Amino acid sequence: QKEVEQDPGPLSVPEGAIVSLNCTYSNSAFQYFMWYRQYSRKGPELLMYTYSSGNKEDGRFTAQVDKSSKYISLFIRDSQPSDSATYLCAMKIARGSTLGRLYFGRGTQLTVWP
Amino acid sequence: DTAVSQTPKYLVTQMGNDKSIKCEQNLGHDTMYWYKQDSKKFLKIMFSYNNKELIINETVPNRFSPKSPDKAHLNLHINSLELGDSAVYFCASSLSGTQSTDTQYFGPGTRLTVL
Numbered sequence: 001q002k003e004v005e006q007d008p009g010p011l012s013v014p015e016g017a018i019v020s021l022n023c024t025y026s027n028s029a030f031q032y033f034m035w036y037r038q039y040s041r042k043g044p045e046l047l048m049y050t051y052s053s054g055n056k057e058d059g060r061f062t063a064q065v066d067k068s069s070k071y072i073s074l075f076i077r078d079s080q081p082s083d084s085a086t087y088l089c090a091m092k093i094a095r096g097s098t099l100g101r102l103y104f105g106r107g108t109q110l111t112v113w114p
Numbered sequence: 115d116t117a118v119s120q121t122p123k124y125l126v127t128q129m130g131n132d133k134s135i136k137c138e139q140n141l142g143h144d145t146m147y148w149y150k151q152d153s154k155k156f157l158k159i160m161f162s163y164n165n166k167e168l169i170i171n172e173t174v175p176n177r178f179s180p181k182s183p184d185k186a187h188l189n190l191h192i193n194s195l196e197l198g199d200s201a202v203y204f205c206a207s208s209l210s211g212t213q214s215t216d217t218q219y220f221g222p223g224t225r226l227t228v229l
Contacts, residue, residue, distance in 0.1 A: 008154065043206075044157070046218070049215075104156070
């Protein structure tokens with residue numbers, strides 16, 4: 001079992017839809033959670049960063065963390081065709097020799113059609 | 115200005131050859147990383163260096179050898195290339211690598227195809 005599980009999709013939604021992307025994890029040492037967006041043939045870019053349970057909002061994006069369930073989500077409101085990309089969740093532990101190392105999910109490919 | 119740059123962008127080569135990928139960051143970061151992304155988009159860390167010192171060395175064949183001439187550069191040399199080495203290789207950097215709030219910035223990737 002991989003430490004970070006993410007449904008690869010693909011996910012296809014119409015413009016304006018609310019998108020929900022999810023990851024689950026098994027390692028309770030993970031304390032920091034990120035969402036990266038990767039456009040086709042580009043490098044991943046950080047979208048959201050959070051470390052506490054609850055919600056964090058940034059424009060149309062909301063990151064949600066539930067540490068008790070080991071479950072994180074990314075919501076995209078009013079989705080746009082420009083949101084079409086692969087979304088990768090990533091996590092890291094709080095301390096120890098592997099501090100700084102990111103553990104990635106497999107990525108969910110999202111297409112928003114006009 | 116490109117923050118993290120990699121060369122070449124595309125690399126097509128024959129099995130058994132030796133090749134290198136170069137990475138440079140102009141962010142003043144102390145830590146640099148190499149990741150491999152397979153055809154299913156799974157991104158996995160290979161190495162990380164902090165101030166030219168090897169910090170993370172995942173279970174990677176010893177045909178892969180990272181070299182950091184200074185903290186702004188981290189190159190990846192691959193000997194005796196195999197078909198399974200075909201992937202996209204990403205370089206990344208972060209300010210320190212040890213702070214919990216560190217963000218990793220990724221380069222554009224090098225698409226390696228081994229024939």
